[in-house]
Structure formats: C-alpha cells, structure tokens
Amino acid sequence: MYSESELAGAVEAGALTPEAAAAFRNHVAASRATPAVDEEHFRLLSGFNDIFVTIAAALILLAIGKLGGSLVAAMVGAGPEPHIIGANLIGGGAAVAATSWMLAEYFTARRRLALPSILLLLGLVGGAGATIAGLFVINIPWLETSLHITTELQRGRLAGVVAAVAGTLTALAALVHWRRFMFPITVAAGALAVVGVSVGVITSLIPAARDWVNAILLVGGLGTFVAAMRWDMSDLERRTRRADVAFWLHLAAAPLIAHPVFHMLGVFDGEIGAPMAALVFALYLFFAFVALAVDRRALLVSSLAYVLWAMYSLFHQSGAVELSAAFTGLVIGSALLSLSAFWHPMRRAAVGLLGGFARRLPPTQQGALA
Template sequence: MYSQNDLDEAVSAGVLSADAATAFRAHIDRQRASPAVDEEQFRLITGFNDIFVSIAGAILLFAVGWIGQSIGQSSGLTIGRDGPSPISPAAVAAVAWGLALFFTAKRRMALPSILLLLAFVGGVFGTAALTIGLAVGGAFFDNNDSGVMVVLAVAAAVAAAGASLHWRRFRVPITVAAGAAAVAGILTSLLMAALGNDFEGQRNVLLATVLVLGVGVFLFAMRWDSSDRSRITRRSDVAFWLHLLAAPMIVHPVFTLLGLNDGRATIGEGLVVIVLYVVLAITALAVDRRALLVSALAYVLFALNELFRQFGAVELNVALTALVIGSGLLLLSAFWHQARAAIVDRLPGSLQDRLPTTHGQLAAVPA
C-alpha cells in the first residue's frame, strides 16, 4: 500500500517525475470513481508492524514512567509525601524523543510516530507542571484554583514549545494540532485563573471561549487545507488533525449552551439540534471534512431519540433513531462528491478558490 506521502517522497527523491505521480493519482481516482480529494486520506498504519511497535512502545513508556516515579519517591522529588514526581514524565518525554529518532525519522512509521509525539508533548507538559509544583510547594495549591490555572497555563506554554521543537525535527502531521491544543489550553487556563474560584458560575463564559478557540483552530485548519486543495501533500494530513481538534471544540459548547447536556430535550430543542446538524453537514461538505459530522453525532442521536420517545414510539425509539441516522450518513457517504459539487459550485468564486477542488486534481503542489 502506498500513501500520498510516499508518492511525494518518491517525487522529491527523483524516483518518479511529478507528471508520473499525478497520472498515477488520476488513474486511481478513475478506478475508484471518486476523486482522491474526497477520500480524506491520512496515514495511520502502514502495516501490522505499526500496531506491534506501538504496543511495544506503549509498554516501554509505561515502564519508564513507573521507574521514574519510583526514583522520584526514593529521592524525595515528589509533590507531597507520595505524590507525582517530575522525573516520571521527564523520562517518558526523553525516551519518546529517542524512539522517534529511529521509528519516525528513519522508519517513518505512522501510528508509532503519533504515539511517540503524544507521549513527548504530554511528558513535557507533565514535567513542567510538576516541576513548578515542586518548586512552589504543595501548600501553594490549597484553596488556590487561580494558582493552579496559572501553573497549567505555564506548563501548556512549555508543551507548545516542545511541540514546535518536535515539528521542526520530525514533521509528524499531528504535531501542529498538539501545539494548537496547547495554545488553547494556555488561553483557557488564563481565563479560568482570571475568573478565580467561580468556575461553575462562569460556565457559559468558558464554553463561549472554547467555542471561539475552536473556530480559530478551524480557520487555521482551513489555511492548511487551502494550500493543498488537491490533498496530495503532508499539509492535508496536518489539516485533518486540526479539523479533528476543532470539531469537538465547536460542537460541544454549542450543544451544551443549548441545554442538551442536562439529560432532557424538548421537541423544540430537538428540532434545533437537527437543523444545526444539517448546517454542520453543509459545512462539512463544503470544506470536505467529516470530523464535524462525527463530533456532533452523539448529540443528534440523543435529540432524535428524545423526539421519537415524545411522539410515542417508546419501544422503537432507539431503533428508529439508528435507522434514520445510519441511513442518512450512508447515503451521504455514497453521494459525497455529488453533494459537494452541488454546494461548492453555488458558492462565490473567491470562496471556491479556497476550498478543496470538486473537479479532480489540480497541478501537483511541491511537498
């Protein structure tokens, strides 16, 4: 199996000409009767060896973290008497970086690279947070939620710097999304610090902030997407992970602010959810990303279930909900390209020039 990224590297190495790679992609498009741009391809596994290495790597990182915690406890470098030690996440981050030098930089394995990136950024975040906590002492956090949020914001900033360093060295597509998540964490933590201890009273403010940050991540993802409208380079993979991050940041605050998380849904609220899901579907078709639909799926399932229950179909409400949503999504998937063309072709030309193409591939974009 050859991925889009493999073809890019073959062109860069001179093994294939750019014209030959473009012709090959066009041939695959014709075979599938669907343009590659609509397949939303990204590298997750290249073979079972990816799964094997990922399992082994996870076991090793777990062991390293456990040993680091034991060393921290024996040396007294813990928060509190038996609390966490910064040595544990630091060891995990160091080992993850070392493993990435082989499995990411040399072997270019997809799933292990994602695991090692998450372990590295998480390890850097944990090291920064626990080091600061060790320096200021456990008493600093007693009845001091604002202080906790400031520490988390600083740790998120260090994690963002670590993600930037990892991107410069390894160029793993999910790294940009990890950095964006860290930046969102910085801003959210600072807002919570400014709010003090009244988190519950200011819940709507926090949700609105997350929504705004989600829209920002979505626009950032569209910037990556617009630079590769045919989705034949690594930039498309970067945009995929950014969309995957932005979707729940947009969907969850919207539906929570509508009151869908209180365990009840009136007929009016259920209809609003369905209308919003249709709007999300149109947006997903226009930008050619399915993450928005998947993120909102749980809410629309709940809303439809409540509607069927209130209309008297108590025994079959779950089955009817699954039937309607499953059939709708399958039909949408089967006619995705046609639906996209019907929507995108009616948009202004300036906006169409920023969206993924609906008419096959454009000229090859340098990797």
C-alpha cells in the same frame, strides 16, 4: 495504501515522474468515480507491525515512567504529600519524554510509522507537561508561603497559572518536535496546548470565567478551524504534508466547536422537545454544509452523538419507546451512508453556492491535475 504526501515525496526523490504520479492519481480518481481530494486519505496503519510496535512502546513508556518517578521520589526522600507527588511527576514525566524522543528518532524520523509516532508524540508532550507541573507541585508549600496564599480563591488562581505555564511549555515541546520530525499531528497537539493555556490563563485571572468555559473552548475551536483552513488552502489538491497537518487540525477543531455549542444549548440536560430537536438538526445540517464545502468530515463525526440523542428523544416521545434506538440508528445510519455515497455531487452543489470563495477550496472536478 500510499498517501498523497508519499507520492509527492517519490516525485521529489525521482522515483516517479510527475506525469506518472498524475496519471496514477487520475486512474484512482476515475476508478472510484470521485476526485482524489474527496477521499480524505488517512493512514494510521501500514501493517500489523505498527500495532506491535505501539504495544511494545507503550509498555516501555509505562515502565520507564514508573521507574523514573520512583527513583526521583527515593532521591528526594520522605516529605509532605505534594512533595512526593511532585517528585513522581518530575521523574516519571522527564523519563517518558526523553524515552519518547529517543524512540521517535527511529520510528518517526526513519520508519515514519504513524500509530507508534502518535503514541511517542503524546509521550513527549505529556511527559514534558508532567515534568513542568511536578516542578510546581513540589514547590507548592514554598509558593504559598512566598506569595502569601491563604484562600481557596488564591489557590485556584495559582493552579490556573501553573496550568498555563505547563501548557505553554508543552506547546513549545510540540514545536520542537515539529521542527525535528515534521510529523503532521504535532501541529494539532500544539494547537490543543494553546487552547488549554488560554483556558488556564483566563480562568485564573477571571474566576467568574469558569462559568464560560464552553464559550472559551468554542473560540479556541474556531481559531483551530481557521488554522486548519490556512493549511488546507495552501495545498488544495492535498498532495503534500500540509494536507495531513490540516486533517489533524480539523480533527482537533471539530470537538472544540461541536461539544461547546450543543452543551450550551443544554442538549443532554434532559429529554428534549421538538423545537430543541429541530435546532439540533438545523445545526447538524449547517455542519454538514461546512463539511461538504471544506471536504472534511470531522465536524459530522463530532456532532453525531447530539443528533442521535435528539432523534432518539423524538421517537421516544412519540410512543416508540422500545424501538427508539433502532429507529434512530436506521434513520441516521441511512442518512450518513447516503451522504457518503453521494458526497461528490452534494459537495459540488454546496461549493457552487459559495461563488468566488470556491476557488479557495479543494477542487470538485473529476480526476487529478498534473
């Protein structure tokens, strides 16, 4: 399967004429009875070779991380536990980050393999974050002495500052990766790093804010969703890399929005009653409306566990103890299959309720435009 961005690249390279690409899109849209944008194309594998390369790269990164950490730990010699942990983080993190970059020069820049590229991106940003964290960890005794840190509260603030600095530099590593490889998931990784930095800074400066982590994550999720929409609105027909970037941003934003909302409601604090279940269903319907309007399904997937639990609790309380799970799966599964089957007409109805704002959303008309 070829993605929209690859079709656009073929047009730019002269391998296909714009008319031929548009005719192909129209043919696919007509044969599937749905606009191309509604398919929300996502290519993770181009063949089994992607899995083969990913396994091989994972083995190499694990081995390099272990060897690099052991080498640096041996060089710095014996010392207190933070000293050894920091040395392992520095050596292993730097080795993994450097190796990930070198492998990405071939498998991401030249081969454009999606699954291995995701692993290598995680290796780069994770290795960079581990290296920065290791530099702080190895200097913890000196930092505590220099800053006169003696209480647990002060240590907690120092940990928050360390996390914020590591997250900031990790986000910068993601930015460098994006500038070099223009790989769509990189932007989402940078957005998650920014959210992590925000949580670290706020909780370190305001210790009481630790009780409001879910609210902070929700704000970060909404910000990530806005960023996703900006990328989406720059390519409404989803023919370029910008649509792929938006896809990953939506995928990152969805759990940051859904999980804090339902956790603040206390959905998993125990069996829920009918009023709470009704609220969960209402929220899920709202998420479904948003998903239909923006033509992205990530919110529905991220909040699925909560609506499953709500319906399971209702069946359980009604007396169907042994068959609660079966009834829940049947009802929710049928609803989701119906939503998938009638996605286009339901989306057309949802977008029709938005008036003039519909012009900023992906088109609902049949076929692809030239």
